[in-house]
Amino acid sequence: MHTFKGGKKVTVFQMSPSKGLFIEGTAKIIGRVVDVDEYYDVVFDNEPGEVYQRFVDRDGQLHPDGYVVEFNRKIGVAA
Secondary structure, three states: OOOOOOOOEEEEEEEEOOOEEEEEEEEEEEEEOOOOOOEEEEEEOOOOOOEEEEEOOHHHOOOHHHHHHHHHHHHOOOO
């Protein structure tokens, strides 16, 4: 299932073993990856013209900073 449509601005998160969850950046969705839920082709605001495939976590979109803090607290990663 895909939640977002093309043109939508989203926050993209990444996971690191040492840092936990962190914000990779904001991006615009330009397409959906077929047959992979919530994976999209995106262009990051700071890298126009470069297309990446990323998982977009719908749960963190309203309050990205707070989402990162809470997620990392739950998995035991210090801020």
